[in-house]
Amino acid sequence: MDYSRVLFVAPYEELAEEARKTVEVLKKPCRVIVADMSDGAAAAQKALNDGVEVIISRGGTASLIRQAVTIPVVDVEVTGYDILRAFYPLRDIEGSFGIIGFPSVIKGCRTVAEMFGLNYFIYELEEGNDSLQSLNKEELAQTKVIIGDTLAVRYSEILNRPVHLIKSGPESIAAAILQAEGLIEALERDRAKTALSTVILNAVHEGVVTIDKNETIVNINAEALKMLELTPDILGKPAKTLFRPQLLAGIHFKKFTGHPERVNGRDLVLNLYPILVRDTHLGTVVTLQNAQEIQQAEYNIRRKLYHKGLIAKFSLKDFIGDSNSVHLILNQARKYAFTDSSILIQGESGTGKEILAQGIHQVSLRQNGPFVAVNCAALPENLLESELFGYEEGAFTGARKGGKAGLFELAHRGTLFLDEVGELPLHVQARLLRVLQEKEVMRVGGDRVIPVDVRLISATHRRLNEAVEKNEFRADLFYRLHVLGLTVPPLRERKGDIRLLMTKFLHELAPKLGKPKLNFTEEVYQAFENYQWPGNVRELRNCVEKLIVLSETDLILPESLMAVSFIKNQNESAHLLDRPHQNPESQQKALFSQPPETSDPAENVVSVQGSLNDIEKRVIEKVVQLENHNLTRAARRLGIDRSTLWRKRRQE
Ligand SMILES: Nc1ncnc2c1ncn2[C@@H]1O[C@H](COP(=O)(O)OP(=O)(O)OP(=O)(O)O)[C@@H](O)[C@H]1O
Structure with missing residues (x-):
């Protein structure tokens, strides 16, 4: 214990003397001064500036000091020994005694006076009112001697009687000094705890504000001060200076997390935790997080976790073509890129719809965000919903622990490309519409909404407006x-x-395949120009690749075309080369034998030559055509899964 931290204010010299002796015996550092009543209080106040943390005093002086300072004041209690010591020399005095003092002294005195069989009257002083105004004059007149504490001694002249002071003995002084020491130790422990929690609070990256049960701000950490641009004098102010009263009203027994709120002009996310001690609400701890930082962190995590495959590879420059229609498309695409509106790209399979979608993303304001593509026809129907919107842990059997973010979440701040959007089942269409309207997703099996900022580009080879007319596609979604x-x-x-x-x-491709000098003959160019390309540019590219691989000289000759899959059959290739202006429909039909279709398309291909694969491919294409390009129905009719149908159509 530091010498300067405990001050003993003795109201009379003898007590001071006794205190000094006790201090020496106990070997406890404690400064002792003599000062009575208001002088004692003034001395105590002054001592605060010297770093005194606990004061010891006695009786009325202790009461006055307590009113003057905020630090703990320890009373030198009047013990039974002290009272006995005061009464013992007076035990043989004839006549009555007066006992004047504060309640703590009176109680013991009464017991001792009765033990000695004395006549006595009692005048009890009140804390804060130590006047003798209501003293009974008649009682006083019959009294020979007064016993009391320092106040009684002070009034001895007015009382006009000998006054015997109840002095404090060494035991009570020692008890007070030890109690003061205990208080200093408790203060130390308290300070250590506070220092620890202050370090913790200031080390956390979140703002923390503590509010007591009277809704007063009692603690605020450095981050909260910085976040809200406040100074520490906010402490002690009502909580409503910062928070809406309605916000705090409900926080008595239940924590409340992830609440977006504007505080002091800043957009924050608040978590509110009630402080409960044995079910009694003692206050609230509010943690504050910067909404933007949370979003950024969430976004970084999303990117980190799914960085593979979230980047657009193609740019608009990769969309090759010099025709008016291609120039028009590229022009429109560049203009669209600068908006945030949904885009629907329509066109047959292999016409470069995904290249356009990626290209638009690359020039859009979202170019640094993710590009997430999903083929709605390639995913089995039961997976589509959870892939798009994610799921929470336990949402269904086999759901991954911790749940899974959906493609919408992955595409946050970027672009989501829904290929073959016309294949979306109706229930998924309804959910998609809600996400587009609310701009937030709810994971399958979840109950919290996750805000998403996604630009949607969709593509389809179907005439979606016809699907709308047939009630196969929701009109409201189509317009969105x-x-x-x-x-x-x-x-x-x-x-x-x-x-x-x-x-x-x-x-x-030729240099990559080790044939940099390769060229087409004019006839090959013409043959390509004459063909109808049902598989569009994808098919053309694949054809070129195969011709390169198969070429044996530096020139690709018309004869090489025989080896290309779509015109593998010699008759067919001759047929295609001979009749350049045939329309696509009749050309497609030419792939099937005569007589024309019966009710089952499979019957139409029995006589077609070629490998089993070719025949299967033709059956599939025929059924897809008959089902008006509705892949779900075509798959059902073929008795295969929708994703299998999609895969088979893509197979070479
Ligand atoms: N205009 C083009 N310029 C260059 N390559 C193209 C073009 N159009 C298509 N391609 C080629 O065709 C392939 C298929 O293109 P893409 O996937 O964008 O077509 P799609 O219309 O989305 O097809 P699907 O409807 O079958 O998904 C591309 O990888 C690319 O090699």
Whole structure:
């Protein structure tokens, strides 16, 4: 114990003397001064500036000091020994005694006076009112001697009687000093705890504000001060200076987390925790987080976890073509890129719809965000919903522990590309519509909403407006997806692009395949221009690649076309080369034998030559055509899964 931390204010010299002796015996550092009543209080106040933390005093002086300072004041209690010591020498005095003092002294005195069989009267002083105004004059007149504490001694002249002071003995002084020491130790422990929690509170990255049960701010950490641009004088102010009263009203027994709120002009996310001690609400701890920082962190996590495959590879420059329609499409695409509206790209399979979607993302304001693509036809129906919207742990059997973020969440601040959007089942369409309206997703099996900022680009090879008419696609969703539209014509309608595409693909692929000098003959160019390309640019690219691989000289000759899958059959290739202006429909039909279709398309292909694969492919295409490009129905009719159908159509 530091010498300067405990001050003993003795109201009379003899007590001071006794205190000094006790201090020496106990070897406890304690400064002792003599000062009575208001002088004692003034001395105590002054001592605060010297770092005194506990004061010891006695009787009325102790009461006055307690009123003057905020630090703990220990009373030198009047013990039974002290009272006995005071009464013993007076025990043989004839006549009555007066006992004047504060309640703590009176009680013991009464017991001792009765033990000695004395006549006595009592005058009890009140804390804060130590006047003798209501003293009974008659009683006083019969009294020979007064016993009391320092106050009685002070009034001895007015009382006009001998006054015997109840002095404090060494035991009570020692008890007070030890109690003061205990208080200093408790203060130390308290300080250590406070220092620890202050360090913890200031080390956390969140703002923390503590409010007591009277809704007063009692603690605020450095981060909260910084976040809200406040100074520490906010302490002691009502909580409503910072928070809406309604916000705190409900926080008595239940924590409340993730609450977006504007505090002191800043957008924050608040968590409120009630402080409960044995079910009694003692206050609230509010933690504050910067809404933007949370979003950024969430976004970084999303990117980190799913960085693979979330980047757009193609730019608009990769969309090759010199026809008017291609120029028009690219022009529109560049304009659309600068908006945030949904885009629907329509066009046959292989016309480059995904290249356009990626290209738009690359020039859009979201270019640094993720590009997430999903093929709605390639995913089994039962998986589609959880893939798009994510799921919470335990949402269904086999759901991953901790749940899983959906593609919408992954595409946050970026673009989500829904390929084959026309294949979305109706119940998923309803959910998608809600997400687009609310701009937030709820994971499957979850109950919290997650705000998402996603630009949607969809693509379809179906005529979606016809699907709407047939009630296969929701009209409201169609209009939401089709705010802006792009239609990519099939390759057969822009034959002028064929030569350019052939050359580009040749220049891109031939060096990679170790045949940098390779060229097409004019006849091959023409044959390509004459073909109808049902698989569009994808098919053309694959054809070029195969021709490169199969070529044995530096020139690709018309004869090489025989080896290409779509015209593998010699008759067919001759047929295609001979009749360049045939329309696509009749050309498709030509792939099937005569007589024309019966009710079961499979019957139409029995006589078609070629490998089993070719025949299967033709059956599939025929059924897809008969089902008006509705892949779900086509798959059902073929007796295969929708995703299998999608895979088979893509297979070479
Ligand atoms: N205009 C184009 N320029 C260059 N390559 C193209 C073009 N159009 C298509 N391609 C080629 O065709 C392939 C398929 O393109 P993409 O996947 O964008 O077509 P899609 O219309 O989305 O097809 P699907 O409807 O079957 O998904 C691309 O990988 C690319 O090689």
